[in-house]
Amino acid sequence: MNCLTTHLGRFGVYPAVVAVILLLFGCVTPDYWYGDQPLYTPEGGDMGDSPVEEQVSLPTRQPTPLPTAEDGKIAIFIEDAVFLCLQQNPELLVERYNPMIALSFEQIERGRYDPEIFGELQYLDETATEVSRSTRERFSVEGRDVNATAGVRQQLPTGTEIEATFGGKRSISNRTPEQQDFRVGLTLTQSLLKGFGPATNLADIRLAELDSRASYYQLRGFIETLVSEVEIGYWQYVFAEQGIAIFERSLEVARKQLAEVENRIEVGVIPKNAAAAARTEVARRQQALIEARSIHAERRLRLMRLLNVTGSDRFSLQLITRSSPQTATAPLDDLSEHVQLAMKLRADLGEAGLQQKKQELEVVRTRNGLLPKLDFFIDIGKTGYAESFRGAVSDLENDSYDLLTGLRFSSYLDNRSARGRHQAATVSRAQAAAAVDNLKSLIAYDVLAAANEVNRAEKKIEASRVTRMLQEQTLEAEQERFAVGNVTSLLVAQAQRDLLVSQLDEVEAKVDYRIALVRFFLAEGSLLERRGIKLDSALAGPGTPVL
Template sequence: MPDNSIHKPVFRFLASVLVLALAACSSGQPPLPTKEMYPFHPGDFDPSIRPVETFIEQAEPTLPITEDNVLEISIEQAIVAALNNNRDLRVQRLGPVIAGTFEQIERGIFDPEVYAEYSYFEEESIETSRSTGTQFSVIGEETEAVAGLRQFVATGTQIDLNVTQSGSESNRAPEQQTARAGLTITQSLLRGFGPAVNLARVRQQEFATKASRDQFRGYAETVLAETEIAYWNHVLAHEEIRIFKESLDVARQQLSEIELRIEVGILPEIELAAARTEEALRVQALIDARSLLEESRLRLLRLLSPGGEKHFDLDVITTSEFRLSTEPLDDLEERLFLAVKLRPDLQEARLRLQQERLETVITRNGLLPRLDLFINYGKTGYADSFSNSFRELDQDNYDLTAGLRLNHFLGNRAARARNEAAFASRQQAAEAVANLQQLVKLDVRLAFNELERARQQIDATRKTRKLQEQTLNAEKERFGVGASTALQVAQVQRDYLQTQIAEVEAMVHYRIALVRLYLAEGSLLDRRGITVGR
């Protein structure tokens, strides 16, 4: 028979545990960050999280920085450095990792779940006998424990296997122990039936993960293209500095010759103004060129991110040759086919379309009524002790419940609206793929046209520079015999300077146009021997 004096300490113990648990929860919150605290929390960087990696053939681990704080770098080394160190790329590498976690979340609904519950009930009351009218006290207690395993299967089946043990005891009835082992199966027959609809969310997240990888691939290609373009722009800036310095030396040499001729009376003093003006213009152009060189250096270092607190102070010396032999291209159709197949943004758009198609599978199934078949079968054992109740499960006692459960919204407007929106989104995604495919082909054609223009300009500017050099030599000879003026010579020298710059620009622009063509067709990473980790 239960004794209240025994259970009062139990209640006090449970109350104490509850108070301690609440106190632990209230004191376990981390403090709010303040300005005095560090800007990054140590938990911000988890070594167990592996971002998507990029692999490049024959990659060198470090940048060749000399003791004089000079970075001598080739185009291949610049590519490796950008892929390994670029901060923007590091941010994007975690995108596929995050997308992959959502795939696991959707798969989690098919994980088996273990559950357990225990309850205790105690009662003390006064009851009146119906036959005699006398009152008597009733003291009793009941316990119940349930443990089980349930799982949802992709066919739309919910399986629940459980074991229940309950016991009751009072001063008016003998002790009774009951054990039950049960199996419940619920099968969806209309809405929620079959793997096609129940695995749709998982498939959607699989496509989302693949799309995230394509998105990262596209971003990596963009960073790679920006790095190569920045490298060649820095090469161009160096070449322009060299040309401007040479032209300034020529202008100063010509100024000295004119001053000498004026002193000996061969030329009038009015010729001096044109020579000095030309020298000033060369100095002005050199100042602008140095500014452009500094800008290109900073932009290149930003993409390379070589590390260190003063990496922007590095002096960059490029070692790759910008001159190359060129041949006309006649494979436009092959490049268009390649772009439609490889462009990361187009691949991503196709995967998004697949996601929308799966969404219509879900919403179309949502139009159906909910009809479930359920079966509940159990074996029960009754005894006067805990152990004997489980032994009695071998007896012929059993219970079986089977039936159908139906529910459906009249009108079903919410499901119809979701289905209509899903089909509209699917059509929108299909139109987006068609539009993007057209834009991809346009990008390739424009890049192809620009490459051909740059190729033709190389020969044209080379011929122009040679002819302008002959014109300059002829003008100098005329000036030497007094048939020309210093102003005319300066103008011809200025034109010759422009042809020198144009020739170098044409060769560098061809390099850049080639990179942009590879970027437009989506083959830049492959052509550089780079693969994106899976």
Template sequence: MINKQIRLILATCVLSTIAACAPVDRWGAVQPDYEALLRRTGTPPIEIPEEVLPSMAQPVPLPVPAEGQALPLSVEEAIMISLQYNRDLHVRQLNPVIAGTFEQIARGVFDPEVFAEMQYYRERASETSRATGEQFGTQGSDTSVVAGVRQSLPTGTELEATVEHERNLSNRTPDQQTARVGLSVTQSLLRGFGPAVNMIDVRQAALDHSASLYELRGYIEALVADTEIAYWNYVLAEQEIAIFENAAKVASQQRDEIEQRIAVGVLPRIEAAASRAEVALREQALIDARSQLESQRLRLVRLLGPGAAAGLDLQVRPTTGPAIDAQPITDLPERLQLAEQARPDINEARLRLQQDRLEVLVTKNGLLPRLELFAGLGRTGYADTFSQSVKELDGDTYDFTAGLRFSHFLGNRSAEARHVAARATRRQSAEAVANLLQIVRLDVHLAATEVERTRQQISATAATRALQEQTLVAEKERFDVGASTSLLVAQAQRDLLTIQIAEVEAVINYRTALVQLYLSEGSLLERRGIRLGDPQRP
């Protein structure tokens, strides 16, 4: 018997030595194939709730380009396509879905929990009789089963109900079976008392979900603004190319006329240099304009999303013109008030402030000692069979427990520090909201100022362009009679080209300034007829 035990100990030592030389986590048998496991289990798709899916009040059908042709695209269609296919938006739409689960996680603390435990114990031993000193063998077994349900309540109450059965068998004592039912209650009296404290996690999670919706709304507004601005920049690039092409054509005609006059001896050869340089400058500007057009196309297509058509190779033909009836801003106070109420970032900041205020309540409650009142009541039945032990529960046997449990940290430095940190965070959030309100007002003022500037520039550049056209005509007439030079004519052409570009830019800049104004006041989605789930307002 002893040799057998020695061999068992030696075998255990050898196996332990081998295991130490080869770490368990590096054994091939415990290296799972996660890819195969994922393929077998699968992943159910996540449903995106309607509240995070933007929709147009008047849906626009998606345009379909003809084969080998550019996609005809209005500004409304560009916005709708970006809202449906933009990959970055798809990523951000999942943030509210994730944040929405935290409230259910917080509420899950109060879900009832069912538990059960079964235990079997067997023993064989040797005992010595105190009377005779004789050794005798004993053997027995115990079987116990416990089942019940427990639940935490928002009031700070812990409830637990149990049903137990125990069976004791032994060759030295009679068989005995015990049945018991019990109920225990534990109530927090200081720390953790009442729904006002215990429901804070649920409330904070709900606020976090609403804040994530405002964050998504802010991103969607920025996406709509970026798409619309990119559209108008592409329109501007196209119009600039048309202006540069026309200017290059005029410069070529002017060069040809001058060279013909030089050929017949009307003008000296020195006059050809200015006209040729002007043609070269127009070709150089046209190259830059075409490159700018391609850059603007790529930016616009990227915002539309690769899934819209052929990815970055998609060719676009704008169908919405930039012409607009520019109106002055006469309701700035109302716009400021709207921005303070509707801006997503300010609403998100207010919700974060509410979260921090609730955290102060949590840490303030954490300063209190832990004092709990507990009580337990049970009834027990004893018999030699299971059925009889259950019947005996109607007897007069019972057990009752009641008492108080107290604990508190001397000095309580950790709780004090957490409370100070929570109060400082609340103050910081309040200051951040006040600062953000100033920034919002500044944004609206600056955007309104830019709208007014660009509105006035539209009429100013149109008048300047008309006068510059007259200047060019007069300069050509003087050149025809020999009172001017080709250099002065080229300068007049460049001045006209500059103001033509400025006139087109003024209209596009006004369009862009309007978008920025609507974005700064938080009304861009409503003005573009886009609906989005309305989160809880702070």
């Protein structure tokens, strides 16, 4: 493109006014170039402010002391277990760094539009020999030049680049008088096709913001999973704890039965081989008790790991549960409401929605990349000349100005790279939309399946209670028949074994019901709200989930 250079007549103060307006306009940060467009949340909910603050500190684990131990035992409620886990779990501390990392990338993208100041200082010392064209006489030339330039430049989300400069030059030579010049200039470059408009140029910032909010959903999902693991681990520990008590009572009953059989053998009421079944039952109960204690120890260690219990006594420290699994809850009536609630609260659906929004922004950006590059530029300047710096500045009031303006064009002939990126972005957008629809279907299935498990576990509680009562009556009847000699000790042992199984089934049914509720609330996405846990805005920093 040809450029037009001209000297204009007197402009008065207009160039200065234009320069001031453009400089003030250029210092505006891109934070307010677009309206408060609500980001995607499930079912169109508005997330509001960013879940992470712009100024954050490194997250720290706040040590929370365990309840006072008595005789190496600590009594703990399920609420205590959840609180201690949120305060001290090291995996949660690691995850809390992710929102901070995502936020830093957001600041990096915003920094592209920060004003930049620059300066340059040059010094040239030259000694040369030249030949006069007219006289062919050789003469020596000595000169020194000092050139200083400073200014400010900024890119704007509109596709505009503004640069304002001022600088002076001092030239000293043994062949010419000293000369100084001072120039003030303003350069503006505006993209007209590719790179034009905030919608395209703010895409990277918007993508970084979406990543920041996605990190919030990821952190929320991790905390939900962590809380569910703690509660499930607690109830499994309760089952192991009560299972040991049941096995110990069962072993005591088996030993009493063996003692009674041996007494009757001594008096000759029953033959000696009648004690074999009773001894076998005692051995079985001892074996089962060993297995139960092993399971109890494993679940204790797992729960203590989730609570991050440290110290030299952590291997010998015993946890005593104080929460009972016999807590009644409201029945699950209208499942459609629970499904709708899951569509609003599920963290994975929120994150998937943000991914869909990111793909939409990619389509906008790659569509603009299909256009050719066409830039309009203009450079306005004014220069003063004199033998002194002050005189050069004063000479700016003269009538001469310089203006350089024109168009700059470039384009790839086939532009296959841009077309390929746009095609990939378009397909990825359709894929993200399909993924959201599929996830909604899976969430509805998860809620309904979890609700079915809750109903099954709730009904099993009453059924197992009735079974246990009937087994107690059966054992009592077998013991009475054994006392009068109508049955052998083998039938009594079988009745004891059946009672043991029914007792374990009853406790397991109660624990399974509590675990099923936890998993239902997790599928619904309401576990944190139902436990009174709120993720505050400073979660990425030193703050912690609020209970």
